[in-house]
Amino acid sequence: MSRDIASLYAPAAAGGPPLFFPSPERPIFFNFDQGNPDPATYPLDLLERLSHEVLEEVGGDALSYFDPDTGYEELVYGFRGLRTALADRLNVRDGRDFDADNLILTSGAVQALSLAARAFAGPGDAVFIEAVTFPYASSFLAGTGAEVVAVPVDADGLDVRALDDAIAAAAARGLRPKLVYTIATFQLPTGMSMPHARRERLLELADRHDLVVIEDNVYYDLRYDGESPPTLLSMDETGLVMQSDSFSKTVAPGLRLGWMVGHPDVIGGLAAVREDLGVSQFLARVMARYLEGGHHGPQVATLQDVYRAKRDAAVTALQEHCSEYLTFRVPEGSFFLWLELGDGVDWDRAAEAVQREGVFCRPGERFTDDGSGRQFLRLAFSLPSVDEITQGIAALGRALRDSST
Numbered sequence: 305m306s307r308d309i310a311s312l313y314a315p316a317a318a319g320g321p322p323l324f325f326p327s328p329e330r331p332i333f334f335n336f337d338q339g340n341p342d343p344a345t346y347p348l349d350l351l352e353r354l355s356h357e358v359l360e361e362v363g364g365d366a367l368s369y370f371d372p373d374t375g376y377e378e379l380v381y382g383f384r385g386l387r388t389a390l391a392d393r394l395n396v397r398d399g400r401d402f403d404a405d406n407l408i409l410t411s412g413a414v415q416a417l418s419l420a421a422r423a424f425a426g427p428g429d430a431v432f433i434e435a436v437t438f439p440y441a442s443s444f445l446a447g448t449g450a451e452v453v454a455v456p457v458d459a460d461g462l463d464v465r466a467l468d469d470a471i472a473a474a475a476a477r478g479l480r481p482k483l484v485y486t487i488a489t490f491q492l493p494t495g496m497s498m499p500h501a502r503r504e505r506l507l508e509l510a511d512r513h514d515l516v517v518i519e520d521n522v523y524y525d526l527r528y529d530g531e532s533p534p535t536l537l538s539m540d541e542t543g544l545v546m547q548s549d550s551f552s553k554t555v556a557p558g559l560r561l562g563w564m565v566g567h568p569d570v571i572g573g574l575a576a577v578r579e580d581l582g583v584s585q586f587l588a589r590v591m592a593r594y595l596e597g598g599h600h601g602p603q604v605a606t607l608q609d610v611y612r613a614k615r616d617a618a619v620t621a622l623q624e625h626c627s628e629y630l631t632f633r634v635p636e637g638s639f640f641l642w643l644e645l646g647d648g649v650d651w652d653r654a655a656e657a658v659q660r661e662g663v664f665c666r667p668g669e670r671f672t673d674d675g676s677g678r679q680f681l682r683l684a685f686s687l688p689s690v691d692e693i694t695q696g697i698a699a700l701g702r703a704l705r706d707s708s709t
């Protein structure tokens with residue numbers, strides 16, 4: 305085939321398909337790259353049993369576009385039974401009074417973020433993100449034509465004073481401050497969480513400026529020590545806060561089942577821009593049974609033990625093999641360590657040496673919009689076994705030693 309099909313792409317596709325990492329020429333022995341859960345934690349037997357029950361007891365309705373009793377709304381918002389079960393869980397955890405109308409089901413939390421970006425941001429708006437953040441969210445926001453403003457983060461997450469200044473600066477340039485995206489708990493990639501008082505100040509700012517707040521909450525339940533601060537959503541009295549979440553990190557990412565929770569008018573905005581025909585009825589029914597059967601609490605408790613052990617192994621190995629070359633803070637949860645390389649490390653040589661050792665971490669600049677962050681590495685400890693973590697970090701230490709002055 306010799307035709308240049310790519311020349312026919314519309315502007316939206318002009319960049320071509322995404323590039324995938326790592327390259328096949330570089331074998332990976334120690335994969336610390338993505339935030340992949342450990343497949344050994346997927347509740348296979350339980351999901352098999354619940355799937356069987358759904359097919360046997362519900363029959364064909366479980367494989368239809370929507371539940372005939374509920375109707376077309378499920379094509380947009382998703383299976384009502386799962387929305388109700390999720391609302392019930394949030395009401396217990398966060399002390400709210402939500403029901404199904406506060407939720408829309410999505411293909412992972414990523415789709416919830418994409419819908420929120422399109423529903424609330426556009427040309428003439430200023431939208432605020434953390435200076436290092438989840439790259440999908442920043443690219444969705446950039447794709448709306450809004451101006452994306454990066455706000456610094458520190459050990460307490462998003463710097464709310466800097467956000468205040470950035471809002472004023474954007475307004476002075478004639479932009480409308482519209483939205484802030486924050487991973488308030490276990491910020492990605494830094495792993496740090498915003499303390500209660502800073503959360504209050506963020507909500508005050510949102511209230512004062514009519515700023516929509518997207519709280520990305522996918523790691524919230526993966527806490528291994530310390531106390532959980534209240535979610536922004538649980539503290540909100542304005543209706544401006546929405547919270548994205550999913551089963552990806554706590555049950556299995558291949559389910560592709562996520563949601564956004566918020567005021568029904570916020571959720572209505574997301575519904576207005578939805579272009580597909582909802583999420584799988586079948587899977588949503590399986591996951592409704594999973595929640596109704598009380599399986600989520602024990603599942604999360606198991607994950608906390610598994611990932612705590614992995615985090616501790618990673619921290620011990622880093623202290624033993626890498627402490628001369630990098631520094632880091634120990635996160636109380638989530639899947640990542642954010643490593644800051646010392647001045648003595650020649651990063652170009654280190655990148656080469658690390659790959660030679662078959663170690664794959666994510667370079668810090670992947671989390672910024674301006675290419676900064678080169679002196680950082682994000683190490684995901686969720687997927688490898690404890691043994692692989694220990695050996696992989698020893699290999700990382702060798703590569704850093706060979707690239708240091």
Ligand SMILES: Cc1ncc(COP(=O)(O)O)c(C=O)c1O
Pocket residue numbers: 339411412413414415438487492520522549550551552557561562
């Ligand atoms: C911060 C953050 N938000 C959202 C997601 C989206 O996950 P999913 O679409 O699988 O729910 C991820 C996954 O890596 C993430 O790290």
